[in-house]
Amino acid sequence: MRFLRPFIYVLAISFLGELLRATIPAPIPASVYGMAILFAALKTRVIKLEEIETTGAFLLALMPLALVPAAVGLVDSVQEVKRVAAPGLILILGGTLATLVASCAAAQFVISRRKEREE
Amino acid sequence: MTASYDYLCDLFAHNMFFGLIVTLGGFFLGLSLYKRYPIPLFTPLLVSILVIILSLKIFHVDYSTYKAQSYPLSYLLTPSTICLAIPLYRQFELVKKNWRAIAAAIAAGTASNVLIVWLVALIFHLEHTEYVTFLTKSITTAIGIGVTEELGGNVPIACAVIATSGVVGNALGDRVLRLCRLYEPIAQGLGIGVASHAIGTARALELGETQGAFSGLAIALTGLLTVLIAPLAALLPL
Numbered sequence: 001m002r003f004l005r006p007f008i009y010v011l012a013i014s015f016l017g018e019l020l021r022a023t024i025p026a027p028i029p030a031s032v033y034g035m036a037i038l039f040a041a042l043k044t045r046v047i048k049l050e051e052i053e054t055t056g057a058f059l060l061a062l063m064p065l066a067l068v069p070a071a072v073g074l075v076d077s078v079q080e081v082k083r084v085a086a087p088g089l090i091l092i093l094g095g096t097l098a099t100l101v102a103s104c105a106a107a108q109f110v111i112s113r114r115k116e117r118e119e
Numbered sequence: 120m121t122a123s124y125d126y127l128c129d130l131f132a133h134n135m136f137f138g139l140i141v142t143l144g145g146f147f148l149g150l151s152l153y154k155r156y157p158i159p160l161f162t163p164l165l166v167s168i169l170v171i172i173l174s175l176k177i178f179h180v181d182y183s184t185y186k187a188q189s190y191p192l193s194y195l196l197t198p199s200t201i202c203l204a205i206p207l208y209r210q211f212e213l214v215k216k217n218w219r220a221i222a223a224a225i226a227a228g229t230a231s232n233v234l235i236v237w238l239v240a241l242i243f244h245l246e247h248t249e250y251v252t253f254l255t256k257s258i259t260t261a262i263g264i265g266v267t268e269e270l271g272g273n274v275p276i277a278c279a280v281i282a283t284s285g286v287v288g289n290a291l292g293d294r295v296l297r298l299c300r301l302y303e304p305i306a307q308g309l310g311i312g313v314a315s316h317a318i319g320t321a322r323a324l325e326l327g328e329t330q331g332a333f334s335g336l337a338i339a340l341t342g343l344l345t346v347l348i349a350p351l352a353a354l355l356p357l
Binding site: 037110 | 142145163168175186192193197200205206208219220225226227231235240243249256261264265268269276279295302309313317320321335337339343
């Protein structure tokens with residue numbers, strides 16, 4: 001039953017994350033709290049990396065699949081989006097890609113400067 | 120004939136394995152297609168969405184039924200997102216070493232997002248409600264909903280905009296980055312996470328562990344920075 005213990009860890013952390021989300025008055029999801037808790041647990045060796053690695057890899061592989069049902073729900077909200085179609089399309093396509101390039105370029109610039117300094 | 124077809128549809132709608140089979144099957148088909156023909160249209164996420172919508176239409180299964188059937192997958196979203204802490208922990212030396220790049224990516228991404236939304240709102244004479252609804256488009260849904268509500272935006276539209284932005288990042292992100300000659304794995308991960316949250320991160324994980332770790336980190340940081348910045352951005356004159 002080597003999957004039982006790590007799975008209980010992840011569920012317990014999800015539970016804690018959900019508790020924090022429900023009690024702290026900020027729009028922060030349970031998964032962000034949970035990420036911080038699991039990270040702290042790994043750092044302090046409360047949970048050891050080897051214990052959770054396999055189950056973690058399995059759950060991470062499932063992440064794209066876990067998002068599919070919600071994405072299908074988009075079809076239901078087509079009517080809502082139609083009203084703001086033109087600016088919406090520009091923002092969703094152009095805005096997202098521009099933000100992507102801006103933020104990636106900023107990071108790459110800083111990293112290449114650091115590497116130059118190190119050399 | 121139609122009677123037996125209706126019966127078949129009914130059987131499918133009431134079979135709780137139907138939803139999972141079309142979801143996993145559609146995703147698997149997407150993976151195989153993308154391996155053979157790596158074009159954005161065959162991104163597993165898009166293929167699975169199309170396969171599911173088609174199956175629901177063909178067998179007259181409504182979305183709420185599908186939603187209930189696929190609940191086991193949605194249920195795993197929080198536990199699996201939490202596991203992003205694992206690549207983050209493994210890559211922590213890199214994170215420490217690159218904190219400046221991380222700060223630059225989050226700041227540049229959040230600023231450009233606000234700027235673009237504001238400009239488009241000006242050009243299209245959007246109402247204030249619509250403007251604030253688009254402000255949250257690049258952050259994870261759970262944070263986006265809260266911020267949109269707080270600013271008086273339209274929550275259902277915000278959810279749709281957030282999810283489609285994620286799909287854009289998932290399907291086109293790595294391609295656009297390569298086109299712009301942005302090859303550094305850390306920077307790629309950060310950019311994808313900043314612009315397209317968890318849906319983009321799903322793709323970043325496929326690009327590599329470094330991309331996945333930094334994309335996951337970027338989701339949390341961009342979300343938190345937007346919580347602080349969006350109320351200020353909402354004050355910009357239209």
